[in-house]
Amino acid sequence: MYAQMVKSTGDAVKSREDMSDDERHFQDKVDANIKVEPRDWMPDDYRKTLIRQIGQHAHSEIVGQLPEGNWITRAPTLERKAILLAKVQDEAGHGLYLYCAAETLGVTRDELTEKLLSGRMKYSSIFNYPTLTWADMGAVGWLVDGAAIMNQVPLQRTSYGPYSRAMVRICKEESFHQRQGYAIMMKMAQGSPAQRKMAQDALNRMWYPSLMMFGPSDKDSVHSAQSMAWKIKINTNDELRQKFVNETVPQAEYLGLTIPDENLKFNEETGNYDFSQPDWDEFFEVLKGNGPCNTDRLNARRKAWDDGAWVREGLLAHAEKRAAAKVAAE
Amino acid sequence: MAQVDQKALLEFVLRQGDNTLVLGHRVSEWCGHAPVLEEDIALANTALDLIGQTQMWLGLAAEIEGEGHSADDMAYLRDAWDFRNLLLVELPNGDFGRTILRQFLFDAFSAIYLPLLTKSADPRVAEIAAKATKEVAYHLERSAQTVVGLGDGSEESHARMQEALDYLWPYVGEMFASDSVDQAMAEAGIGPDPAGLRAEYDALIGRVLSEATLRIPEDSFAHKGGRNGYMHTEHLGHLLTQMQWLQRAYPGCEW
Numbered sequence: 001m002y003a004q005m006v007k008s009t010g011d012a013v014k015s016r017e018d019m020s021d022d023e024r025h026f027q028d029k030v031d032a033n034i035k036v037e038p039r040d041w042m043p044d045d046y047r048k049t050l051i052r053q054i055g056q057h058a059h060s061e062i063v064g065q066l067p068e069g070n071w072i073t074r075a076p077t078l079e080r081k082a083i084l085l086a087k088v089q090d091e092a093g094h095g096l097y098l099y100c101a102a103e104t105l106g107v108t109r110d111e112l113t114e115k116l117l118s119g120r121m122k123y124s125s126i127f128n129y130p131t132l133t134w135a136d137m138g139a140v141g142w143l144v145d146g147a148a149i150m151n152q153v154p155l156q157r158t159s160y161g162p163y164s165r166a167m168v169r170i171c172k173e174e175s176f177h178q179r180q181g182y183a184i185m186m187k188m189a190q191g192s193p194a195q196r197k198m199a200q201d202a203l204n205r206m207w208y209p210s211l212m213m214f215g216p217s218d219k220d221s222v223h224s225a226q227s228m229a230w231k232i233k234i235n236t237n238d239e240l241r242q243k244f245v246n247e248t249v250p251q252a253e254y255l256g257l258t259i260p261d262e263n264l265k266f267n268e269e270t271g272n273y274d275f276s277q278p279d280w281d282e283f284f285e286v287l288k289g290n291g292p293c294n295t296d297r298l299n300a301r302r303k304a305w306d307d308g309a310w311v312r313e314g315l316l317a318h319a320e321k322r323a324a325a326k327v328a329a330e
Numbered sequence: 331m332a333q334v335d336q337k338a339l340l341e342f343v344l345r346q347g348d349n350t351l352v353l354g355h356r357v358s359e360w361c362g363h364a365p366v367l368e369e370d371i372a373l374a375n376t377a378l379d380l381i382g383q384t385q386m387w388l389g390l391a392a393e394i395e396g397e398g399h400s401a402d403d404m405a406y407l408r409d410a411w412d413f414r415n416l417l418l419v420e421l422p423n424g425d426f427g428r429t430i431l432r433q434f435l436f437d438a439f440s441a442i443y444l445p446l447l448t449k450s451a452d453p454r455v456a457e458i459a460a461k462a463t464k465e466v467a468y469h470l471e472r473s474a475q476t477v478v479g480l481g482d483g484s485e486e487s488h489a490r491m492q493e494a495l496d497y498l499w500p501y502v503g504e505m506f507a508s509d510s511v512d513q514a515m516a517e518a519g520i521g522p523d524p525a526g527l528r529a530e531y532d533a534l535i536g537r538v539l540s541e542a543t544l545r546i547p548e549d550s551f552a553h554k555g556g557r558n559g560y561m562h563t564e565h566l567g568h569l570l571t572q573m574q575w576l577q578r579a580y581p582g583c584e585w
Contacts, residue, residue: 065362065370072358076576076585077402078351078388081358082381088361089374096367109367134576134585184585192583300363308365311426311480314487318479 002060002124002148004215005287006053006233008226009045030231035161038104046230050160051105052121053232055112058098059123061091062116063297067131068140076134083180084137090173097169101162117302125283128291129209135188135198136206141181143203143210143248149174150244151214154234163232182251189255196256203252204260208278214241216280245273334452338514340394341414342521343455344404345511345557347387348415350462351405352566353436354380355573356423365426372472376433379465386458393454406577410566417556418501420566427480427487428494434473435498438534439505440466442527451519474538481542488543495544503552506531511558 016024022041029036036042065088072088075081099109115121126144131137152174156167188199215237218224227233235243249266252259263276285291357377364370388401399407419436423429444466447459480487508525516523539546555561576585 062362062367069362072361073355073572074575076406076583078381078385078405079402080585082378082385085358085361085374085378085381089371089378092362092367092370092374096371099367187584191585192580194580195583304363304365307363308369308426310484310486310490311365311369314480314483314490315476317484317487318482321482 002064002151002213003053003056004122004124004213006049006056006227008049008224011226013225013229027229030159030229033157033159033231035164036159037161045226046232047105049227049230050163050232051102051107051112053227054098054102054105054163055107055115056122056124058095058102058112059116059121060127061095061098063123063127063301065091066297066300067127067129067293068137070131071134071137074134075137080137080184087141087177087180090177094166094170094173097166098163101160101166104162113305117298117305119289119298122287124213125286125291126209126213127297128286128293129205130293132205133198133202135185135195135202138181138184138188138199139202139206141177141179142185142251143181143206144213145174145177145181146248147210147213147244149178150240150247151235157231157234159231185255185257189257199255200257203257207260208282211241211244211275211278212280212283212286214238214244216283217277220280242272245275249273334518334520335514336394338511339452339518339520340391341511342515343387343391343394344412344414346458347384347391347401347404348413349419349436350380350387351384352413352415352569353419353433354378354384355569356419356421357429357433359423360426360429369426373429376469376472379462379469383458383462383465386461390454390458402577406574410562410570411559413556413562413566413570414559415556415566416501416504417553417563418498418504420556420563420569421498421501422565424494424497425490427490428497430473430476430480431491431494432498433469434477434538435502435535437466437470437473438538439524439527439531441470442530442534443522443524446522446527450521455520477538477544478542481539481544491542492544495539496547499547500549500551500553503550504554504557507552507554507557509558 014023016027019027023043026036026042026046029040036046068084068088068091072081072084075084099112102112103109112121116123126147131140149171152167152171156164156171158164158167185199185202188195188202191199218236218238224233224236228236245264249259249264261276263274265274266272267274286294289295354377357373357380360370360373361377362370364373384405385401388404392399392401392404395404416436418432421432440462444459444463448456448463450456450459477491481491482488506524506528508523512521512523512525515521536546556563
């Protein structure tokens with residue numbers, strides 16, 4: 001999940017009696033699975049929550065380029081380098097679709113970027129963890145993209161049309177990302193002792209941060225109910241986390257790797273794996289800015305933005321000259 | 331096909347593959363750090379095309395060499411003195427202006443040279459060139475457009491582009507510094523002697539740089555030593571250190 005702890009109204013779901021006529025009509029539409037389109041009336045809080053959610057998702061794609069970009073110049077074969085480049089390029093593309101979807105709600109990409117760079121908007125906690133070995137490229141694809149898919153597949157049915165359509169495109173690419181990650185893990189797990197060690201080490205470091213991607217437990221999540229009523233959140237955090245664990249455990253077993261959780265056990269009664277919760281104190285520290293890479297990630301984005309200012313201004317100046325020349329010629 | 335000196339043919343193919351490998355690597359360094367999202371995507375796209383071309387060229391080089399090596403072995407296990415790329419492509423990226431101008435200077439050459447290689451007497455060369463020609467036509471369109479936009483943009487962008495051109499210009503001449511390898515290739519009908527392409531190249535870049543309001547330096551001095559491997563810049567070693575590290579540190583592994 002690339003959007004965590006997205007602030008909604010902070011209140012309980014509005015009851016039908018408390019709704020205005022517009023709001024009731026809107027909720028009926030959402031309940032009937034009719035998509036909301038940019039020009040349709042929508043509650044202010046719906047619009048604001050969506051901007052936060054889509055914006056955070058877009059920022060995650062953009063910042064998410066950095067941990068993987070970290071290995072492009074060290075990719076071990078030409079094919080791996082090409083695949084990784086294509087994947088990171090896809091992520092930039094996802095960012096672009098999502099910023100476009102957010103723009104239909106009346107916010108510009110520059111405004112959102114400015115909020116990211118000034119720390120007023122967040123991106124997923126996962127990208128504040130470092131990528132230390134080549135196996136991390138496998139683990140990121142397998143676990144991080146795997147966790148993202150859990151959330152994004154249902155979001156294809158989200159109530160807001162442009163977001164839903166962006167998710168359809170994104171999901172197609174994400175499943176390729178996950179498979180390429182798993183393919184790297186297979187090579188590593190079946191490789192030399194050093195490669196197996198890298199693979200296990202990557203799983204050890206990435207496991208709990210991946211579980212954190214779904215956000216805190218439902219009982220601690222104050223923002224979920226209204227978002228679920230609006231169908232901009234489809235499943236609860238705990239549901240998705242459980243689904244992720246259930247699907248990932250057999251994959252780890254197939255790789256011959258050990259998930260770093262002594263309490264991990266299949267529960268015959270529930271049909272689910274029981275597992276340990278991640279350290280939520282660590283999660284909140286990361287959100288506050290105290291993850292291992294928060295400062296570096298944001299600085300890298302700021303540097304790209306600041307260093308690129310002259311390019312953006314130059315191209316704009318050129319476009320204006322062109323437009324003026326065209327007017328003069330007419 | 332007439333008897334072709336296989337050593338010269340190998341040199342010739344390495345020149346193509348090492349150019350695309352090293353430039354593709356340099357461009358890929360931008361990933362996640364470009365001035366706007368669209369440029370991030372476009373740069374990654376260019377790097378991807380170049381790496382794809384590298385796989386074909388170095389695959390052919392390995393085949394010609396005939397020692398059981400793969401394209402990856404050629405990329406990851408040769409040392410700096412074995413590389414046959416132009417000095418131009420191994421230079422550090424500098425700012426975005428220098429990167430895009432270098433791309434343009436290289437694309438302009440490729441856009442003239444590769445279509446001629448599609449008529450190569452060696453069908454393997456012709457086939458790679460045919461595929462690369464389509465990609466390079468697009469690269470040139472984009473890099474030329476951006477060079478014009480920034481050269482004829484704001485005062486600052488103009489100054490930066492002029493500075494980039496002044497810096498890169500002494501590395502342009504090496505593209506046309508042909509030697510016995512080029513002559514052997516020309517005689518065998520494998521590829522044209524690049525020296526004969528200078529006028530067409532100058533005309534092409536002259537049009538674009540003039541539209542970009544940039545001034546081509548008068549000094550025609552050319553740094554050389556990349557395409558014949560005699561003397562690379564200090565930068566190539568650092569690039570290889572990073573690129574080849576995993577293959578060197580964990581030899582013989584599958585990835």
